[in-house]
Amino acid sequence: MTPSSDHARGTSPTLDVAAYARSLDCVHCGLCLPTCPTWQVTTLETESPRGRVYLMRALAEGRVADANAIRPFLDHCLDCRACETACPSGVRYGELLESTRAAIERAAPRRGLAAWLVRTLLWHVVARQGRLRAAFAGLRAAELLGLRWLATRTRLLPAAMAALAPRVPPGRERRPLPTGLHQPPAGVARRGVRVALFTGCVMEPLFGRVHRATLQVLLANGFEVLVPAAQRCCGALLVHSGRPDRARELARANVAAFAEADIVVDNAAGCGCAMAEYGHLLGDAAGAAFARKRRDICTFLAQAGLSAEPAECRAKAAYDDPCHLCHGQGIRREPRELLARVPGLEIVPHARPEECCGSAGIYNLLQPDLAAAIGRRKADSLVAAGVDLVLTGNPGCMLQIDSHLRRIGHQRPVRHPIELLVPAR
Amino acid sequence: MQALERDLCRLLGAQRVVYEPDALLAWECDGFTVHRSRPRAVVLPDSTAEVQAIVRLLHAADVPFVPRGAGTCLSGGPTAAATTVVIDLSRMRRVLRIAVEDLFAVVQPGVVNLDLTAAVRHLGLHYAPDPSSQSVCTIGGNLAENSGGPHCFKYGMTQDHVLSALVVLPDGELARLGCEAGSRPPHALDLPALFCGSEGTFAIATEITVRLCRDQESVRTLLFAFASMSAACRTVSDVVAAGLVPAALEILDQATIRAVEASVYRAGYPPEAAAVLLVELDGPDFVTAEEAAEVRACGERHAALRIEEAVEPQERARLWKGRKGAFGAMGRLATDLYVLDGVVPRTRLEEALERIAAIGRRHGVVPNNVFHAGDGNLHPNISFDGRCPDQTARTIAAGHEILQLCVDLGGSITGEHGVGSEKLDHIGMMFSPADLDVMARVRAVFDPDGRCNPGKALPSRAGCAEVAKWPQMVARVLGVEDGA
Ligand SMILES: Cc1cc2nc3c(=O)[nH]c(=O)nc-3n(C[C@H](O)[C@H](O)[C@H](O)COP(=O)(O)OP(=O)(O)OC[C@H]3O[C@@H](n4cnc5c(N)ncnc54)[C@H](O)[C@@H]3O)c2cc1C
Ligand code: SF4
Ligand code: SF4
Numbered sequence: 001m002t003p004s005s006d007h008a009r010g011t012s013p014t015l016d017v018a019a020y021a022r023s024l025d026c027v028h029c030g031l032c033l034p035t036c037p038t039w040q041v042t043t044l045e046t047e048s049p050r051g052r053v054y055l056m057r058a059l060a061e062g063r064v065a066d067a068n069a070i071r072p073f074l075d076h077c078l079d080c081r082a083c084e085t086a087c088p089s090g091v092r093y094g095e096l097l098e099s100t101r102a103a104i105e106r107a108a109p110r111r112g113l114a115a116w117l118v119r120t121l122l123w124h125v126v127a128r129q130g131r132l133r134a135a136f137a138g139l140r141a142a143e144l145l146g147l148r149w150l151a152t153r154t155r156l157l158p159a160a161m162a163a164l165a166p167r168v169p170p171g172r173e174r175r176p177l178p179t180g181l182h183q184p185p186a187g188v189a190r191r192g193v194r195v196a197l198f199t200g201c202v203m204e205p206l207f208g209r210v211h212r213a214t215l216q217v218l219l220a221n222g223f224e225v226l227v228p229a230a231q232r233c234c235g236a237l238l239v240h241s242g243r244p245d246r247a248r249e250l251a252r253a254n255v256a257a258f259a260e261a262d263i264v265v266d267n268a269a270g271c272g273c274a275m276a277e278y279g280h281l282l283g284d285a286a287g288a289a290f291a292r293k294r295r296d297i298c299t300f301l302a303q304a305g306l307s308a309e310p311a312e313c314r315a316k317a318a319y320d321d322p323c324h325l326c327h328g329q330g331i332r333r334e335p336r337e338l339l340a341r342v343p344g345l346e347i348v349p350h351a352r353p354e355e356c357c358g359s360a361g362i363y364n365l366l367q368p369d370l371a372a373a374i375g376r377r378k379a380d381s382l383v384a385a386g387v388d389l390v391l392t393g394n395p396g397c398m399l400q401i402d403s404h405l406r407r408i409g410h411q412r413p414v415r416h417p418i419e420l421l422v423p424a425r
Numbered sequence: 426m427q428a429l430e431r432d433l434c435r436l437l438g439a440q441r442v443v444y445e446p447d448a449l450l451a452w453e454c455d456g457f458t459v460h461r462s463r464p465r466a467v468v469l470p471d472s473t474a475e476v477q478a479i480v481r482l483l484h485a486a487d488v489p490f491v492p493r494g495a496g497t498c499l500s501g502g503p504t505a506a507a508t509t510v511v512i513d514l515s516r517m518r519r520v521l522r523i524a525v526e527d528l529f530a531v532v533q534p535g536v537v538n539l540d541l542t543a544a545v546r547h548l549g550l551h552y553a554p555d556p557s558s559q560s561v562c563t564i565g566g567n568l569a570e571n572s573g574g575p576h577c578f579k580y581g582m583t584q585d586h587v588l589s590a591l592v593v594l595p596d597g598e599l600a601r602l603g604c605e606a607g608s609r610p611p612h613a614l615d616l617p618a619l620f621c622g623s624e625g626t627f628a629i630a631t632e633i634t635v636r637l638c639r640d641q642e643s644v645r646t647l648l649f650a651f652a653s654m655s656a657a658c659r660t661v662s663d664v665v666a667a668g669l670v671p672a673a674l675e676i677l678d679q680a681t682i683r684a685v686e687a688s689v690y691r692a693g694y695p696p697e698a699a700a701v702l703l704v705e706l707d708g709p710d711f712v713t714a715e716e717a718a719e720v721r722a723c724g725e726r727h728a729a730l731r732i733e734e735a736v737e738p739q740e741r742a743r744l745w746k747g748r749k750g751a752f753g754a755m756g757r758l759a760t761d762l763y764v765l766d767g768v769v770p771r772t773r774l775e776e777a778l779e780r781i782a783a784i785g786r787r788h789g790v791v792p793n794n795v796f797h798a799g800d801g802n803l804h805p806n807i808s809f810d811g812r813c814p815d816q817t818a819r820t821i822a823a824g825h826e827i828l829q830l831c832v833d834l835g836g837s838i839t840g841e842h843g844v845g846s847e848k849l850d851h852i853g854m855m856f857s858p859a860d861l862d863v864m865a866r867v868r869a870v871f872d873p874d875g876r877c878n879p880g881k882a883l884p885s886r887a888g889c890a891e892v893a894k895w896p897q898m899v900a901r902v903l904g905v906e907d908g909a
Contacts, residue, residue, distance in 0.1 A: 027756030028458050030497045030561045034537065043469065043515040043535070045496065046443070051451035058450045069447035088688045088753030 019099035023057035025091045032083035037356045038076050041373040046073045049083035056100045067104050080323035080356035105242030127233045136205040140168040174205045179229035184219045194224040196261030200271045201233040203395045210416045214267045217421045220308040230257035236274035251278050255290045264294040269394040272296045273328035302334035311424035314344040315389040322394035323356045335417045342420050350385035359400035375404035383410045390414045429486050443467040455498040460846050464505035469513045473631040481597035489876040492629045494566030497558045499764045500845025502624050520544045528637045534565025534630050550637040553580040557749050571622035573841035575673035578799030584621040591632035595877040605634050624843050625878040627871035641707035645717050646741040648733040649724040650698035656727040657700035658775045661798045663723040673705040674799035681795045684757050690750025751795045759808035763820050766842035767831035771801040781805050788823040802840035844882045
């Protein structure tokens with residue numbers, strides 16, 4: 001069958017052909033709707049995967065009069081990919097969304113103070129670990145001086161955002177992991193395997209304890225651990241904001257920084273997912289090779305097997321699947337298997353383990369209303385399960401779940417699964 | 426913004442009125458993507474009172490409207506012409522009442538079919554009609570389409586489960602159809618049954634009372650894989666001839682099996698099989714065990730390649746998963762999918778399938794089949810590229826002949842997906858002008874001005890102008906009109 005001339009005429013130059021072809025995989029069956037958090041809280045077709053794919057396809061066909069009119073609907077998307085998990089037709093929604101966002105951003109770069117601030121922060125601060133550390137030190141100082149309270153009182157910082165903005169932990173908890181090679185302690189049987197640890201951007205200043213736990217668990221289980229000094233932020237947030245060009249710079253730096261390593265381990269689902277797509281992002285063999293050698297920490301440990309018994313933890317806990325693990329990488333079983341090894345720990349199910357919590361990178365800062373409604377659903381579901389501990393493997397999710405549990409007056413400790421695998425001394 | 430849009434915004438708040446042309450693109454079609462049209466506006470009411478207020482405004486302005494649930498219809502039912510306002514009921518999704526002892530529930534129309542079952546599961550109850558779209562389609566849409574599903578062979582269609590409905594008539598008045606508690610009083614017309622299958626052309630249902638069924642003590646799901654389609658069909662005939670009434674009897678053909686197995690709905694169906702038959706039995710445990718043995722014997726008689734039996738809910742769900750994702754999985758084969766829906770007498774299934782394949786060959790398209798074998802309700806699916814006018818035309822032409830075949834064999838042009846805009850051309854195959862006129866008059870009792878989902882279900886007098894526009898609309902979408 002030769003395609004008729006309409007095909008070509010319909011395709012707008014702003015969207016690449018591959019992305020357009022992906023939009024055609026959708027047969028409009030609607031099976032993805034119930035899994036989409038933004039559809040659940042708005043019930044608008046424009047806020048559903050089916051509707052978004054349809055709009056992106058219309059854009060590519062040149063049927064959208066003003067791309068800016070549909071931009072908010074794409075901005076509202078969490079990129080959580082629950083829709084991919086539900087889609088029988090195999091629509092690669094994430095790739096389609098990223099290409100479309102980038103195409104719109106190229107055609108009509110975002111203006112305005114907020115957009116400028118986001119771009120500047122992402123590129124000049126978050127993507128540069130030294131500046132990020134300094135920024136957190138500054139924030140901590142400001143908090144200690146009561147400036148946060150002042151900013152909230154004077155409405156400089158909107159109350160909704162203030163409640164969500166993380167509290168910065170004290171300096172000792174933010175200190176970076178020593179770079180270089182770490183050897184298992186004396187007396188631990190060595191596996192003869194060296195893994196390189198990816199440390200990312202915000203995990204360190206917000207949850208430095210997770211990095212230390214990761215290192216400890218790997219060493220206690222007999223692995224040599226390399227922490228390369230030259231590594232950088234994974235670039236996920238830049239890809240999501242329509243700047244794959246800048247993300248590529250970071251990706252190349254990481255490919256180089258980990259050139260020596262055979263196995264790269266990461267403990268943040270979002271970063272892992274982004275790095276799994278380096279092949280697609282860089283479009284070269286080096287990117288693809290990097291993607292092949294990286295592993296999520298839980299998957300790596302579940303495959304390798306734990307040799308060190310985790311310390312006892314008497315608690316009734318829920319494991320919540322980060323989107324970028326379950327939908328992004330198809331990892332559901334491994335963290336649960338590892339947690340089953342923790343003595344005393346009881347894992348109970350809750351109603352929405354695979355529904356996005358609304359954190360989604362910096363989504364909760366850009367779309368506070370939607371993020372709040374979505375976060376609320378997650379918190380309610382966890383509280384209804386009657387748990388006294390929540391486990392999830394992504395820093396953004398840890399923050400979001402913590403703040404929404406607080407908001408409804410049910411504060412619970414929120415931990416990364418790796419923290420529970422640390423052996424007793 | 427025009428006066429009407431302004432009034433709607435005043436009524437509902439700007440958040441619940443969509444009138445921006447680019448945003449409205451998202452509401453252009455349902456699951457039947459051949460017919461597309463951008464509505465004038467979309468509104469999302471929260472309550473019966475709001476639906477009434479909206480409909481009154483539209484009545485005063487003489488503007489037509491279309492009720493919409495989840496938009497999963499496969500016949501263009503909720504697709505709205507450019508002058509028409511869509512009343513989207515998906516925000517109205519509360520279960521209002523559960524009468525455990527009396528076995529019924531009162532729900533808003535936007536309640537998702539499977540959510541109703543989830544809400545009563547802990548009581549050992551469920552809502553029986555289970556379209557394959559049940560995780561997303563709404564009770565309101567089910568009522569309007571008189572939807573069926575695998576389990577309707579034993580338990581009946583939506584019609585057999587609706588006790589009563591509160592509806593907003595096209596002038597904004599409220600009417601109660603039927604009686605909430607139990608069956609129809611002997612002196613009354615069975616209006617809820619009349620409303621079932623009205624495809625949104627009578628009124629908008631805003632509260633629906635449905636029957637709940639008790640869960641059975643034991644449920645067994647059997648999977649049979651066969652080397653030929655005819656072996657699968659004959660097994661079904663034998664099962665029914667043996668006097669068994671399984672809860673479900675479903676068949677998937679090889680192309681469907683392979684598409685499903687390549688998708689996230691993979692269920693472990695053997696890809697080398699020419700057909701897979703799913704049989705579900707429910708009842709007291711000793712009965713299902715006995716029946717399962719009988720059904721197995723039927724399958725063995727027709728040389729089943731593989732037989733699996735599942736009792737545990739998780740295992741049963743796995744066997745069903747592939748069937749539920751079958752339509753969507755067919756989307757992997759081409760950019761568009763035409764899901765046909767026709768009925769033939771069960772005894773003529775084999776013959777029908779052979780002739781359908783021949784029709785496909787004649788038009789250069791491949792109809793793949795997944796169907797409710799117990800009811801003889803066929804779903805030939807044709808994958809095609811909607812951007813190519815020639816392929817689309819051949820697909821539609823093959824569809825037309827297949828439906829004619831169903832009628833010729835003594836069946837019907839639709840088993841459960843409705844007429845919508847898709848089958849306006851086919852309805853004359855089954856009904857004489859006089860038959861159609863009776864239906865049009867019944868419809869006019871509810872909607873005398875023809876403003877409630879005009880141009881659907883019936884080539885009615887009021888709808889004629891709209892109907893005439895469809896082919897032009899299709900042509901425009903396909904880009905034929907501007908002579909590219
Ligand atoms: C993957 C898939 C599988 C399917 N499987 C089946 C199946 O097994 N069996 C089956 O029967 N169908 C099936 N369908 C078709 C479809 O799901 C049903 O017709 C369903 O009932 C439509 O419900 P909806 O909420 O999506 O309604 P919509 O598609 O939104 O609307 C359908 C019709 O109902 C009218 N309507 C909606 N709500 C109301 C209301 N409150 N009052 C009055 N009119 C209203 C609309 O105007 C429209 O004409 C399937 C569809 C898909 C995509
Ligand atoms: S990625 Fe998540 S938020 Fe976006 S459309 Fe898919 S399910 Fe919805
Ligand atoms: S599930 Fe897939 S094919 Fe179906 S509407 Fe959603 S994206 Fe489209």
